[in-house]
Amino acid sequence: MIEAKVALVTGASRGIGAAIAKALAADGFAVVVNYAGNANAAAQVVEEIKAQGSQAMACQANVADVQAVGALFDRIEAEWGRLDVLVNNAGVMTLAPLAEMPPRVVDEQIDINLKGTINTLREAANRLGDGGRIVNLSTSVVGLKLENYAVYAATKAAVETLTGILAKELRGRGITVNAVAPGATATTLFLNGKSDELVERMARMAPLERLAEPEDIARVVAFLASPAGGWVNGQTLRANGGTV
Numbered sequence: 001m002i003e004a005k006v007a008l009v010t011g012a013s014r015g016i017g018a019a020i021a022k023a024l025a026a027d028g029f030a031v032v033v034n035y036a037g038n039a040n041a042a043a044q045v046v047e048e049i050k051a052q053g054s055q056a057m058a059c060q061a062n063v064a065d066v067q068a069v070g071a072l073f074d075r076i077e078a079e080w081g082r083l084d085v086l087v088n089n090a091g092v093m094t095l096a097p098l099a100e101m102p103p104r105v106v107d108e109q110i111d112i113n114l115k116g117t118i119n120t121l122r123e124a125a126n127r128l129g130d131g132g133r134i135v136n137l138s139t140s141v142v143g144l145k146l147e148n149y150a151v152y153a154a155t156k157a158a159v160e161t162l163t164g165i166l167a168k169e170l171r172g173r174g175i176t177v178n179a180v181a182p183g184a185t186a187t188t189l190f191l192n193g194k195s196d197e198l199v200e201r202m203a204r205m206a207p208l209e210r211l212a213e214p215e216d217i218a219r220v221v222a223f224l225a226s227p228a229g230g231w232v233n234g235q236t237l238r239a240n241g242g243t244v
């Protein structure tokens with residue numbers, strides 16, 4: 001069994017997940033860098049972590065695929081023999097008015113954001129060591145209720161509900177379950193398809209008047225995974241510069 005505590009970050013090949021993986025590695029965790037298709041980007045995150053003197057491995061798995069998620073947790077157990085932290089970060093977003101949202105795109109967001117989170121939570125609930133930590137990524141749009149975000153925000157509202165209930169179901173094991181709900185953050189998921197004007201307008205919605213960088217969110221997740229965050233349980237922590 002590996003000596004360091006082990007953290008699994010889903011969707012850690014880029015964006016917020018990559019920043020979370022690096023922040024947890026800097027805090028001493030051995031990190032599993034999960035990704036869906038972008039093997040090169042995941043390998044680069046692993047190399048960066050190793051260059052800083054921490055341990056990391058890349059593991060492909062589509063979180064929407066129940067079998068693949070089981071195999072992912074089996075592999076972590078086989079290679080490192082323990083799991084202490086799960087960060088459910090993998091997610092997708094397609095924006096459109098509900099009336100125009102193609103059913104295929106509805107399914108994709110539910111499959112990855114909601115069922116994907118359930119798939120990893122089920123495995124974690126059965127396998128996480130005592131004193132472990134779970135952090136799920138939601139979105140501040142659950143509070144903002146912006147047009148075009150209905151399906152995406154609904155999947156994340158469900159994630160917040162899962163968070164509060166799982167925190168209670170894991171009673172007695174010293175495991176905390178929380179959600180972090182970022183506001184607009186400078187990643188492909190947010191920037192894709194938006195005009196410069198729209199990005200600027202959304203950046204200024206926060207009283208702090210800028211987009212978050214992935215590291216702003218990673219620090220909050222790292223806090224919840226650290227001893228300092230140990231008394232926070234069953235909560236959704238909005239990290240959005242004050243937008244909502």
Ligand code: NDP
Pocket residue numbers: 010011012013014015016017034035036037038039041061062063064088089090091092093112116137138139140181182183184185186187188189190
């Ligand atoms: P990005 O699009 O930048 O990155 C998404 C990551 O998720 C990639 O690593 C991608 O892997 C991975 N991924 C996508 N689908 C799957 C899947 N089926 N199985 C496993 N991994 C998958 O997104 P962000 O970093 O912006 O978002 C991270 C999280 O934060 C998401 O849950 C998102 O909803 C949430 N969030 C983001 C906000 C923002 O403004 N950016 C605001 C609020 C919440 P690969 O590279 O292999 O495709």
